[in-house]
Amino acid sequence: MIEAHALTRTFGTRRRAATPLAGVSHVFADRTLTYVLGLNGTGKSTLLRCLSGVLRPDSGRALVDGRELARAPAPARLLGMYLDADGFHPGHSGRRHLRWLAAQSGVRAVSVEALLRRTGLEAVADRPVRGYSLGMRQRLGIASALVGNPRNVILDEPMNGLDVAGVLWLRGLLREWADEGRCVIVASHNLAEIEATADAVLILEGGGIVAHGTVDEVRGPHADLEQAFIARVPRAAGAPRVREAA
Numbered sequence: 001m002i003e004a005h006a007l008t009r010t011f012g013t014r015r016r017a018a019t020p021l022a023g024v025s026h027v028f029a030d031r032t033l034t035y036v037l038g039l040n041g042t043g044k045s046t047l048l049r050c051l052s053g054v055l056r057p058d059s060g061r062a063l064v065d066g067r068e069l070a071r072a073p074a075p076a077r078l079l080g081m082y083l084d085a086d087g088f089h090p091g092h093s094g095r096r097h098l099r100w101l102a103a104q105s106g107v108r109a110v111s112v113e114a115l116l117r118r119t120g121l122e123a124v125a126d127r128p129v130r131g132y133s134l135g136m137r138q139r140l141g142i143a144s145a146l147v148g149n150p151r152n153v154i155l156d157e158p159m160n161g162l163d164v165a166g167v168l169w170l171r172g173l174l175r176e177w178a179d180e181g182r183c184v185i186v187a188s189h190n191l192a193e194i195e196a197t198a199d200a201v202l203i204l205e206g207g208g209i210v211a212h213g214t215v216d217e218v219r220g221p222h223a224d225l226e227q228a229f230i231a232r233v234p235r236a237a238g239a240p241r242v243r244e245a246a
């Protein structure tokens with residue numbers, strides 16, 4: 001279980017500030033695949049980074065299985081995360097990255113070879129990451145999240161760049177993790193995928209949560225999730241302009 005308690009985060013100066021999180025509270029349940037939705041620049045990544053302990057909120061706190069990650073004795077066992085497709089050393093091979101990560105995280109029991117097999121990366125495991133396609137980097141990121149066999153998982157837009165086989169594979173993996181009891185949180189823009197596979201949905205807008213619940217609850221009287229999203233975020237139907245978060 002992952003909890004957000006009144007998370008607030010502002011970027012920039014007082015004159016040009018963006019406040020993607022203005023007191024966000026939510027409980028992300030176990031055994032649940034929750035998708036976080038929102039327009040570009042709304043604050044999805046900021047929320048996931050605060051929940052993962054990668055970014056310090058200005059106020060509020062995040063708890064993973066009731067603990068602050070920074071104080072947990074074995075954080076890799078509590079939370080696996082993949083937040084940035086560019087967050088790899090370009091000169092390292094996939095195999096070296098996973099070995100390094102396991103050592104950094106103090107995880108001894110992990111089989112890097114099994115992770116490479118599970119994520120379909122064996123054929124490119126010894127190539128430098130700088131030569132990986134986006135889909136290969138996504139697979140390596142997902143393998144990275146699995147290093148500690150974690151109880152909770154957070155992924156930021158992991159399906160971008162995956163081919164059809166990759167999408168089917170990741171869809172199955174996310175379902176398996178949730179069905180095994182894990183709390184799984186994924187940021188995505190893929191409404192069709194979310195509508196078909198999510199257990200829960202959370203929509204961010206204007207610094208806060210404007211809707212959350214099961215897909216049926218969030219869809220409500222609307223024809224589909226897209227219409228429900230537009231009803232909650234009317235500017236989605238306007239010109240496709242990136243705006244500051246708040």
Ligand SMILES: Nc1ncnc2c1ncn2[C@@H]1O[C@H](COP(=O)(O)OP(=O)(O)OP(=O)(O)O)[C@@H](O)[C@H]1O
Pocket residue numbers: 011012018020038039040041042043044045046047243244245
């Ligand atoms: N390191 C940073 N420095 C300054 N501003 C930032 C930083 N990180 C995020 N922001 C700002 O915070 C807001 C939210 O950004 P965030 O990356 O969380 O949005 P997002 O919903 O994940 O967007 P996208 O869908 O485009 O990935 C934006 O206004 C962004 O410019």
